[in-house]
Amino acid sequence: MFGCEWDDETEEVNGIRQDGYDGEDFIVFDLKTETWIAPKQQAVITKHKWDNNKAQIAQYKHYLTQICPEWLKKYLNYGRSSLLRTETHSQFTHIFSHSPSSPVSCHATGFYPDRAMMFWRKDGEELHEDVDLGEILPNHDGSFQMSADLDLSSVPAEDWRRYDCVFQLSGMEDDIFTKLDKNPVYIYIIAAVVVLALVLLAVIGVLVYRKKKGERLKQKDCLISFSVFRF
Structure with a gap:
């Protein structure tokens, strides 16, 4: 395993280069002393051999202090829009159904980050039965979407108003509550x-x-x- 660290404030650079065997450290390169450390007795012979290979040590030092930090800064710049992205609220939360006999779906999209929760409630109490919680999926713009389906096939239409959908996003102070209307929007009607x-x-x-x-x-x-x- 090898890699590097770069402090964007102090510009300090540090690198690691180590080998393991059977899940345990075998030999580690110390960048500061430019020598090898042998945690295991079995690695002492390799340590002495590699300590005498000055060309290899110079190559590792150059990579860990020059090449690796350059790539690190380059990839950081490439991913800046995602890595430094701030939290955003859900842009669109609504309830719909594919048909009168299909489960009612609560859908939220346009939120970031992906640390979010969604659940259905009845009279203020969270429901666990007849609820199918979907996965959090990415959108093309880097935001996310999720949905939760509720089976109301055995619930009279006049009781639907007792249900609501709750969406919670990490970092957002207030939850988003969406009341279930007696007549939810049907996708097939809109499509028609x-x-x-x-x-x-x-x-x-x-x-x-x-x-x-x-x-x-x-x-x-x-x-x-x-x-x-x-x-």
Whole structure:
């Protein structure tokens, strides 16, 4: 195992280079003294041999104090937007269902970091039964999303108002509470409306196109007739 450390305030650099065997340290390179340390008696012979290899020691020292810190700073700069990212609240929390017979899903997205919790409550008490908690998944912009499904197939519609979804994000003072409406939004209805709207727009576009095309043809016929009459 080898690696390096860099203090961005003091600019101090430190490196490690060690070998192990069967889960235990075998021999370790001391960067300050530029010698090898043998934690095990079996490594003493190797220590003396490697201590006399000055070219190898110089190579390790150059790598641990020069090359490795340069790569460390480069990767730190590459990941700065993620590593130094501050906490953000959930941008969108809502409740929906795929169909009237499907479980009701509480969904939160756009939050950071991924240390978050979500659960369903009934009359203020957390529920454990009939709840399917999904995994925290990444979004394309580096934020995260999660959802929790609740099976209400045996619950009368008039009792749905007793349920709510709670979203908790690490570092956020207040929790987000989303009350379950008696009529949650159904995805398939929204999809049908969107498709219908697109079809309607397409039909209108075709009619407008045909109308304009017909007007151009009439104008062209008028010009031809006028030209024939003129000659």
